[in-house]
Structures are given as structure tokens and as C-alpha cells.
Amino acid sequence: MKRVSFTLTAAATVASLLIASAASAEPITVISWGGSYGAAQDNALFNDASKNSGIEIVRESGASVSKACLQVQSNAVTWDLFVTGSGGGAAAAADGCLEEIDFDVVDVSDFYPNTYTKHCIGSDVFATVMAWNTEKYGAPGSDGAPKNWADFWDVEKFPGTRAYRANNVDGALEPALMADGVPAEQVYEVLSTREGMERAINKIRELKPHIAVFWDSGAMQAQLMKDNEVDMSTGWNGRFDNAAKDGAMVGYTFDQALLDYDCFAIPKGAPNKDTAMKFLAEVSKAEYQANLPFHITYGPTNKKAYEITTAPKELIEALPSHPKNVPMMLPVSLDWYAENRKEALELYMEMLSE
Numbered sequence: 019m020k021r022v023s024f025t026l027t028a029a030a031t032v033a034s035l036l037i038a039s040a041a042s043a044e045p046i047t048v049i050s051w052g053g054s055y056g057a058a059q060d061n062a063l064f065n066d067a068s069k070n071s072g073i074e075i076v077r078e079s080g081a082s083v084s085k086a087c088l089q090v091q092s093n094a095v096t097w098d099l100f101v102t103g104s105g106g107g108a109a110a111a112a113d114g115c116l117e118e119i120d121f122d123v124v125d126v127s128d129f130y131p132n133t134y135t136k137h138c139i140g141s142d143v144f145a146t147v148m149a150w151n152t153e154k155y156g157a158p159g160s161d162g163a164p165k166n167w168a169d170f171w172d173v174e175k176f177p178g179t180r181a182y183r184a185n186n187v188d189g190a191l192e193p194a195l196m197a198d199g200v201p202a203e204q205v206y207e208v209l210s211t212r213e214g215m216e217r218a219i220n221k222i223r224e225l226k227p228h229i230a231v232f233w234d235s236g237a238m239q240a241q242l243m244k245d246n247e248v249d250m251s252t253g254w255n256g257r258f259d260n261a262a263k264d265g266a267m268v269g270y271t272f273d274q275a276l277l278d279y280d281c282f283a284i285p286k287g288a289p290n291k292d293t294a295m296k297f298l299a300e301v302s303k304a305e306y307q308a309n310l311p312f313h314i315t316y317g318p319t320n321k322k323a324y325e326i327t328t329a330p331k332e333l334i335e336a337l338p339s340h341p342k343n344v345p346m347m348l349p350v351s352l353d354w355y356a357e358n359r360k361e362a363l364e365l366y367m368e369m370l371s372e
Contacts, residue, residue, distance in 0.1 A: 045074040046098035046290045046297055052079040053237025054260040058313035059101070063141070066309075067301040073293060083107070086285045087115040095287045098294040104279050105188045105355035107138035112356040117284040117291060124299045130339075133319035135352065138281035139302055140319035142310055145338035145347060146189040146276040149243060149258045149268050150250045154178065158269040166274045167197035170250055171221070173228050178249030180225060181242050184232030184370065187363040188355070189276050192348060193252065194221035196274050202348040209354060215362050219369050232370065243268040255338055256314035277338060277347040279319060311337060 048064065050056050056079055068075045083106035089095045102110065110116050116137040126134050133140035148170045155176060156163040164176055170193065183190045195205050195214070198221045208214035230248050233239050239253035240261035255275070258268050282301070284294050300306075304322035311317070311329045317339030318324060327334070334340060338347070 043073065043293045044290050045076050046294050047078065047096060048075045048297075049078050049081045049097050049100040051081055051101060051236060053235065053240065054257060054314055055236050055254075058256075058310060058316075059141075062309040062313050063301050063306045067297065067303075067306055071297060071300040073297045073300070075297065083110045083115075086110060086283070087113055090115045090286045093287070095285050095289060097285050098288045098290045099282055099284055099298060101141065101280055102138070102283055103188050104138065104140070104281055104352055105350055105359060106186075107281050107283050108135065108352040108356040109359040110283065111135065111137035113360075115286055117286055117288060119284075119298075120295050123295045124302060126302070128304065128320050128322045129302075130319055130321050132349070133279050134281070138283045139298060140279040140281045141301075142307070142314075142316035143277070143279045143319060143337070143339040144316045145255045145272060145343075146193075146252060146278060147255050147258070147270040147272065148193070148250060148252055148275075149239075149270040150176075151178075151243070151246065151267055152269040153267040154249055158271050163269070163271075164250070165271060167193045168199075170252075171197040171225055173225075176250070178228075179230035179247075180228050181231045181233050181239070181248040181251035181253075182222065182225070182229045183252060184234045185367070186234075187359060187366045189252070189278065189350070190222070190366060191215065191218035191362060192276055192350075193274070194218040194225075196348075197221060202274060205348060206351040206354045209362070210358065212361075215358070215365055219365050222366075223369055223372075226369075240264075240266070256316045259315040259336070272338065272343045272346045275338070275347045276350050277344060278350040280316075 050059050081101045083102050086100055087110055118136050124139060150164055169176055191209055192205050195208055195218050200208050231242060236254050236257040239251055240257045242248050242251055243261050244264060244266040258270050262268050282298050284291060288294055304320045304326055307318035307320045307323035308327035311333055315336050317337035
């Protein structure tokens with residue numbers, strides 16, 4: 019009994035020393051987005067991961083790949099960890115803006131394939147969808163409701179105002195090509211040429227007179243639908259689900275949606291890189307990701323989260339990563355974003371400024 023008692027006491031001492039050591043480190047600055055997404059991350063991930071690891075964090079909103087890269091290029095990095103879309107992360111890595119992940123510290127052995135890279139660790143799986151006012155067009159699956167991107171562009175069959183993405187090309191060009199008749203499996207092949215990018219841009223230009231608002235955040239997507247400011251919008255499924263909980267008459271479909279994931283990245287030269295890496299290891303654990311669907315309908319990247327979550331079947335089946343939903347969607351190509359995002363963004367911004 020004495021040997022067992024000593025072993026348990028020693029283990030507890032080591033654990034307390036590790037937490038004390040983490041607590042004595044400088045707080046790390048963690049940048050995400052606002053609205054329901056930021057609140058979901060705080061409640062499901064950040065707060066408990068900080069408490070359990072002993073790593074103090076300073077939470078701010080306003081995450082942006084361009085801002086992160088500007089800090090790196092200016093040798094003035096103040097962020098330690100930030101959230102980005104997978105495409106933006108791939109492009110930032112290609113530009114040399116991100117630290118490589120230390121996989122001896124961050125365990126991804128239970129992650130789904132293609133939800134992490136050498137520079138970015140997936141935090142959740144989401145979908146870029148088209149959403150609409152259900153009072154005007156009907157509930158998802160009903161006879162008169164929109165069904166695909168061609169319907170989003172069809173202003174005669176579905177008259178009304180639209181909202182589309184501003185200042186960021188991620189998830190903007192692919193819907194335009196599918197609306198123009200390109201099969202989903204050929205979208206990135208077409209977009210890999212200048213001609214294909216211009217084709218997508220021209221398709222958006224065609225819709226531009228009907229785009230009442232160009233949104234620049236997930237919070238804005240939700241608010242537009244809650245306020246009935248537009249009749250249809252592109253955006254992220256979880257934001258629309260939370261808007262519906264708040265009373266918005268909004269529905270969407272996974273048909274032809276873009277299957278994507280958000281991820282955590284560490285800017286090159288982060289002032290507290292080692293501590294940020296430890297916090298990334300903590301926040302990537304299944305126990306935190308299992309809580310995320312209760313706050314926003316995004317799926318885990320750590321597959322063990324599905325084994326331990328207490329979320330009801332109806333909620334699990336509403337996640338974009340559920341097996342019944344995945345086949346309906348187009349997985350985002352990180353290779354395309356790494357190679358073409360900069361050129362595509364220039365073309366997109368030119369169109370927006372016209």
C-alpha cells in the first residue's frame with residue numbers, strides 16, 4: 019500500500035508541477051472570430067482547455083490570414099494562435115507565414131484524414147451552403163424550395179435579393195461554376211486555369227445586380243437572415259442553424275455545399291510559440307470537440323469525439339461530417355488554394371470594386 023500511495027502522490031505532484039509551470043508562462047494570444055462561432059469555441063474549447071492545462075489565454079476576435087501574414091512580413095507578430103479556414107491556412111503556409119506543427123506535442127493520431135496539415139490543425143468540420151428565407155421559398159426539401167446553386171442564380175424562378183462573400187475568395191468561386199453547369203468533380207480542374215477563374219468571376223458578375231449585401235463575417239450572415247434583409251445568402255451551416263434557433267426563418271441544403279474545415283495555426287515567429295503548441299495540443303483533444311455540436315452544428319475533426327459525445331442522434335445527423343451528408347458535398351481542395359488563392363483573390367477583388 020505504501021508503494022501505491024507513493025506512486026499516486028508522485029503522479030499528482032508531477033501533474034501539479036506541470037500545471038504550475040504552464041500557469042507561470044506568459045499568456046498566449048488566441049484570435050478567432052466573433053458571433054455564435056466565437057461563443058461556441060469559448061464555451062466548448064477555449065475556456066476548459068485553458069483551465070485544464072493551466073495555460074492562460076487572451077481571447078480576441080478578428081482572425082484574418084492577411085493580418086497574420088502582414089505581422090509576419092513586418093516582423094511584428096503579436097498573435098500566438100489563430101483560427102482560419104483551411105484554404106486560407108494552405109495559402110498562408112505556402113507563403114511561409116506559419117510555423118510547422120510539432121506532432122510530438124500535438125497528437126493527431128485520432129483525427130480524420132485530410133483534416134490537418136503540417137501547418138494547420140483542424141478544429142471543426144463545416145459546410146458552405148446556400149440558405150434562404152423559408153417563409154418565402156418553402157422549407158428544405160419541399161417542392162418549391164431551392165435545391166442547388168443553379169437555383170441560387172435563377173432570379174426569375176426565385177426572385178429576391180442575395181448576399182454573397184466580400185473581401186475573401188474562399189468558397190466564392192466554386193458555387194459559381196456549379197451554377198454554370200460544371201459538375202462538382204470537375205470544379206477544381208476548371209478553376210486551375212485563368213480561363214476557369216474568369217468564368218467563375220463572370221458568373222458572379224452576372225448575379226451582382228441582385229446581390230444586395232456582400233457579407234464579411236459569419237455573424238453578418240446570421241443577422242442578414244434574422245433581419246430578413248436578404249432572401250438568399252451563401253454562408254456557413256452552423257451560423258444559419260443558430261440563427262434559426264433565434265427565430266430566423268432560414269433553411270439550407272447540403273446539396274452541392276462545400277465540405278470544409280476550420281483550423282488552428284501559429285504565425286511564424288509567434289512570441290509564445292512553445293506555449294501555443296502545448297495549448298493547441300490540449301484544445302485538439304476529443305473531450306473538447308465532443309462538446310462543440312451543442313453550441314454550433316459543426317462536426318469534430320477528432321473522430322474519438324463521436325465516440326464520447328452525448329449529443330442526440332438528431333443533432334449528430336445534422337452535422338456536415340455525418341456520413342449521410344458528406345456524399346452530397348464537394349470537398350474543398352487545399353492544393354488549389356495553396357497554388358491559386360492569391361491570383362483568384364486579385365480577380366475577385368477587381369470584380370467587387372467595379
